[in-house]
Amino acid sequence: MASNMEVLVFFLLTLLILFLNSSTSYAQDPNFLYQVCSKSSFTLNSTYQTNLKTLLSSLSSTATNQNTLFFNNTIAGKNNSETVYGLFMCRGDIPSNLCASCVGNATQRLSTNKECSVSVTAVMWYDECMVRYSNNSFFSTVAEGPGYVLASPTNMTNQESFNRLLYDTLNKTADEAAANSLKKFATKEGKISIFQNLYCLAQCTPDIDERECRSCLYSLINSDLPRCCAGTQGGRVLYPNCVIRFEIYPFYRSLTAPTPAPAGVVPSPNSAGSKNGRSRTAIVVVISTVVSIIVFAICFHYMRRKARKSNSNILLQENFGREITTLEGLQFDLATIATATNNFSPENKIGKGGFGEVYKGTLGDGRDIAVKRLSTSSTQGSIEFKNEILLIAKLQHRNLVALIGFCLEEQEKILIYEYVPNGSLDYFLFGGQQQKLSWSERYKIIEGTAFRSSIFT
Secondary structure, three states, X not given: OOOHHHHHHHHHHHHHHHHHHHXXXXXXXXXXXXXXXXXXXXXXXXXXXXXXXXXXXXXXXXXXXXXXXXXXXXXXXXXXXXXXXXXXXXXXXXXXXXXHHHHHXXXXXXXXXXXXXXXXXXXXXXXXXXXXXXXOOOOOOOOOOOOEXXXXXXXXXXXXXXXXXXXXXXXXXXXXXXXXXXXXXXXXXXXXXXXXXXXXXXXXXXXXXXXHHHHHHHHHHHHHHHHHOXXXXXXXXXXXXXXXXXXXOOOOOOOOXXXXXXXXXXXXXXXXXXOOOHHHHHHHHHHHHHHHXXXXXXXXXXXXXXXXXXXXXHHHHHHHHHHHHHHOOOEOOHHHHHHHOOOOOHHHEEEEOOOEEEEEEEOOOOOEEEEEEEOOOOOOOHHHHHHHHHHHHHOOOOOOOOEEEEEEEOOEEEEEEEOOOOOOHHHHHHOOOHHHOOHHHHHHHHHHHHHHHHHOO
16 A cells, blocks of 8 residues: 555656656647738749749758758749748747757648648748748848737736836847847846746847847837737737747747857857756756655655654653563554554454454564554553553463554554454353363463463563
């Protein structure tokens, strides 16, 4: 039978495994957010459609290259009306395999879904990436639309102070992202309270300069954000060239290895990653918390058992004094007896008297026992209980049932005997078997018992 301690440890370890599995699953499954596809369409089987397929395939294959950046723009076709321009940008904190998975999902969706399958222009946002294409060149140009906003349905209670912190942190995040010549990406934290943080993210496409990035992000923070998300527990504003997001939980992560710089771009000394690693920190905190709880539970269980044993020793010392050495090895703990008797189950009861009840039980080593459990209302007090234990412990005879041990714990007074399936001596002397014992046999039993008793008196 598993103890409560074992059940608790199993439960906590199960939670930890589920958490780690959910983290792994999250890291491998891109999360689709929104798409905008133009109403203007191209002709089926046209050169534009062929070039679009080539472009999307190129973006997807480029993203799968482990040495590729989180950003790429490309052109399919000659410089004419049938040319297609496209790019992808992955979030600056995700690993390359998730970036590739996200871009692959986006290009496949753009090729097959009904809304965008014949659109001349389209932009698609995932939580982890963005893919965009058009029949007009848009590289290094800030687009004023289309856009997408998403707000948390739950509001903060202290909205005024929260909004001040939010705008201050987001503007600082935007400044850092614009100054990051490598990724145009940054994350920052703000302190809501001693127990709660604010997490912010800002990113621009790396093909626009610092001034254009800052202007794009400021427009989202000061114009779009107040209309959709101010005072809520989380929100995001997505545009083709810049995005912002904030939450009251750590939603971003760190890369496992440094991202190489784009060809022809020399990164600044401070551009190799803003304050990423919050997600990893969150996982470490959760693991540490679960391990701490397990260690605490084990220590608590140990200390409780130690305290219980100490209390039991005090009771023994109080009741038996110097004679405690006689009883060494005979003491049982209550949990062992409860397990042996199936928690003193009525099905295990084999007798009842004025002193209490008798139960049949089986110890862990397979021995059958008879458990005499004195009731709290029994007339047998502590002195009688003590005398009975000392007498039977000293007085062993082949015609007497052997005392295996006793339990003196909490309010319980329990004697543990060897289980005798054929009955006790009094049954043979005064019960149905009395005719089978001759007076000579009875005399020998009495003589042997008296002699054994005289040794210890």
